[in-house]
Every structure is written in C-alpha cells, then in structure tokens.
Amino acid sequence: MTSLYDVAAIGNAIVDVIAPASDDFLTDAGLIKGSMILIDDVQAEALYARMAAAVEVSGGSACNTIAGLSSFGGRGAFIGKLGVDALGAVFTHDIEAMGARFGGVPLSDNVTGRCLINVTPDGERTMTTCLGAAALLDPSDVEPAIIEAAAVVYLEGYLFDPEPARRAFAKAAGLARASGRMIALTLSDSFVVDRHRGALMGFIESEVDILFANEAEITALCQTKSFEDAAEAMRGRAKIAAITRGAQGSTVIAGDQTHHVNAARVEKVVDTTGAGDQYAAGFLHGLTRGLSFDHCGRLGSLAAAEVIAHYGPRPQVSLRDLAAKAGL
C-alpha cells in the first residue's frame, strides 16, 4: 500500500518559551521538576513575568516528532489547532519549512498555545502549558484524506484530557483502521496516565499498534513498582511497546520479543525537552522503512541524543546525515 505520508500526527500546537532556571526557582513557583502541568492565561502571565530571558521555538510533543521525522527525510503531516496570531504564524511556518503538511485550521478568536519551560542546570525541563486554541481540537479537525494517506497515525496522549479531542482520536483511529493503517500513541505524561488510566488502557488494547512511553508513564499505566513488571504487563496489550529509560536506553516489547537498545552518547545534557518526541521520530522513521526493531530503537536513541545536547525540542542538524555518519 503506498502512502503520501509516513506519519500523520495529531497533537497540541504549542510554541515553547524556554528559559534557564534554578532549582530554587521551581520550588518558589511551586513546580515539580520534570513534570508538565496545565495553567491558565493568568497563571501563565504571572509565571512568565518571573522567568529569565527566554528563547521562543515551535514545540508541541507530536509536532516535534514530525520535525524529527522530516529531518530524517520522512514525510510527515500534522493536525493541531492554533490562533491567528504571531505565534501561530511562527508555528505554521516552521512545519511547512521542514517540508511537512499542516492540516490544522487556525481559530481567529483564540491565542496559540504556549509552553513555559524552565530548564535547570542538570538539563531537566519543567513544563507549564497554557493550551489556548490547542485545547479546542475536535473531530471536525481530523481531515480523512490526511489520515487515510499516512502509513502511521500518531496520537499525543496529552489530548486525552479534553473530551472533544478524545473523540477526534477515536475518529482518527477508526479512519486509520478502515484504511489498513497503523496507529501509534505516546503516553505523554504520567499525570495524564493517572487521570485516564482505564480509558487509555482500553484505547491501547483495542486500537494501538505502537505504544511509546517512558518509565514513569508505563509504571503509572500498569500500576507496578518495577519497570520490568510494567513492560511484561504490556506484552500482548500493545502490538509494539517502545519504552524509553533515559540514560539507560530503551526497551522494545513486541509479541514474545524483547530488545534492549542503548542510549547514544551525549557530551553534556543541556535540555531534555523533546527527548521522547525525537526517540519516537527515529523509531517511526525506521518502522515505516521496514527496519528491524533494534534498528528502529537505535535511530530513536540517535535523535534523542541530538536534541538533549542543545536548547529546544527539535533537531538543529540533519538527522539523516547524523544517521548516515553513525552507519544507521
């Protein structure tokens, strides 16, 4: 079956506002290091006013994955909702500049979503998201022609929170299934998992071919103490589960197979924003090219290593060149 796109992603359209911060700053602001929380406009203004001078760059978990896929030379599309404003123009430009298709519909009376990201000296990012227009994604935004033309539809777990977006997921999954396409889901955040454990597990068992998660998310989903127990609990529930473990690399569970993949070496971790998104980019790029799970995982590790070595959630160099250099 031919595909116009390798991956069509549905997620939050977000511009990241990234600034350095101390651990004391997080404590004073009542933020839990490494977490993502949703905040409203008023809270965002107040936090922003206290943050250091920042850099603005297009983000959003699933769209970061499309950026990585494009950098590998893959063909991506992205569906999300943003405002008719300067940040929305930036977000749209950055998608199209990387050669991907933007399938979103801008909303004139809502602002584009922002994620205020405080990066501590250890490279850990703490995220506070003001969703704006992104929260209003609904089934009508899911253009069938895009989903039906993509080898994989990739869904961002953050969108399990708003009910209309969850219906958009169901619509996308139905379209993908009917067209014989694969469905991938990333769990996004352990708090999202806590809020929607049952619904998420049901969706995974009935719809998901490829599940992406990190250690905290998968143990939250399976309510196990150890990573190993959680990984075993997923076997057979998702056809493929690719679970990232930071510096310990990743584990891919598929049927009775288990693959451990090492992390790629990083000189200095500057900002971990986008690590999981880029792992998914590499993995999906390999998968849509028919490569082995081990090979897919190594492409994921390579992309994650590139993005954590600098500020910002998207690759700054060609991942295709990087992969060629690494013999992948």
Place this chain on the structure above:
Amino acid sequence: MTSLYDVAAIGNAIVDVIAPASDDFLTDAGLIKGSMILIDDVQAEALYARMAAAVEVSGGSACNTIAGLSSFGGRGAFIGKLGVDALGAVFTHDIEAMGARFGGVPLSDNVTGRCLINVTPDGERTMTTCLGAAALLDPSDVEPAIIEAAAVVYLEGYLFDPEPARRAFAKAAGLARASGRMIALTLSDSFVVDRHRGALMGFIESEVDILFANEAEITALCQTKSFEDAAEAMRGRAKIAAITRGAQGSTVIAGDQTHHVNAARVEKVVDTTGAGDQYAAGFLHGLTRGLSFDHCGRLGSLAAAEVIAHYGPRPQVSLRDLAAKAGL
C-alpha cells in the same frame, strides 16, 4: 558622580528570527552575505516563507549590548519602540528578566520589528530587517531621567537612517553632555556609514566619547583602503575608538595610545550574530568600572567569543562567571 545605570542604550527594538541557510539560498534570495538590509512587510513575508524552521529570540543591536552588560552584572536601561503584540511582549519580558529598565513606549498600531537572520554553515549571519514600530522612535521617546542617570549613553548607528531618530540622538547627546555623562556610538553597518558619512563624522567629532566599529565600518567612514590608515584617521576625532577585527581581535585608539587586544579562543563559530554588540558590552562594563583599555578590550573579546559559539545574539551563560573564571 553616582549613576542609577551604567549604560542607557537607544536602539531598534527587534525580535530576531534565526534559521540555518545555504550559500545558494542567499544567492537565490539576492542577499549579500554578512550584510544588513531593510525590507518592508511584503518582502519580509516572502523571504520568511522561503526560510528554514527558525528560532525566535529578542535582538536589536543596542539591546543585545544591554543584555551582555546585565550578564556581566552591570546596570542597563534601553529605550526603543515596539508594538503591542506577542513579539513586543517577548521583547519587553526579556529586557526586564535580565534586570534592565525598559524605557520604551509601545505603539498599538504598529507591529514589533523583526530581523530575519539566515546563518550559513560558516557561522556568518545575513540580516534582513523589517523595522515596524522601531522606525518611529522620536525625541519624545528619550526620557531625560533615564539619560541623566546613566554613566554612558549608548547609541545604535542603525538609527541614523530615520530622521526623527537622529533628532532623538541629538536630544540624548545634549542631555548626556549637560549632565557630564559619556556618549558612545556604534557604527552598526558599513552601508549606514556610506549613506551618512558626513553627518556621522560630524556627530562623532562633536559628541562622541567612545566609538565602536568593525573594520568594514571604520574604513567606510574614513574612506581609506587599509585598516591602519582608518585607525590613524580616527585618532583625536573620537576620544576612544574601539575597533573590532573578527578573529584578529580588536584595536583601541585613545589619544596617543594604541592597544591591540587578541580575540578569545572559540572552538567552533556557530553564529556570528551579536559579536560586535557583545564586544561593546564587555568594553563598556570595564569602562564603567574604571578598568584599563586593555582590560576593557579583553572583557569585550570574552563576551564576543561566548556569543558566536551558539545560535542567538545574547549570552547563554553568566558573563560575570565567565570573566571570573578567565581571571578578568
């Protein structure tokens, strides 16, 4: 004489939009590598549409210098004009987040200025600026209380183009002179110098205590073939001339003194945007602390080396810490 501010700068309030580009891209777009040209809204839209995915970060030559000064621990203020829009909010936040005073008045019916910067693999930046509200700076924007409270008033040569801004410079110079303050000017660009050679030289001779320029600008101003001839031609015209020469370091001319200062070592030049601005930051920080010209020049070299090793025109680490580490 005590001062509330070490440096009060007047310049264009600009947000930089920075993207990687090939040399062929510059040729196709009709851009001259390393130059700065002014473009209008329509041209900016067309060029932006062709550019790669970008990063947005507060810029503007003189305000970059205030950012550097703040990073050294100095006290800065900035006067410039911007719009009531998302980029204007970003610009204002970034000034205040670094502890400097923003003395500008936002304009509700004009957009904040943008500078589209294409960075080639050799690290050279080519700038195309859409001034927006920044072009409308006029004498009424120059708040006497800010100028009179600053040890040095620092003027950005780019503002020699619009006539009202030039009158704003004259007002600021008059206020500074009457309060016994120092006046510094950066030439900004060799094309600006070509357009306003006579007026600039007159302003320098009558008003300027400290002149900043690079090799291209100073030879354009003095219409000499060699750097050495230009430097000699400036002796006595500006009380102090600090002239940067890229990898060759800088030369400080002051009365009958001549100081050569080496460039600081850089592993890899990533993006030269802001090199001259940060040199001025280091130099002025030293000067307002009563340090020797040689010491001032070395602080300038240190700050320039930091900023060209990464994307973006402002320091990403504390220049105060960097100077302490370097024994400066």
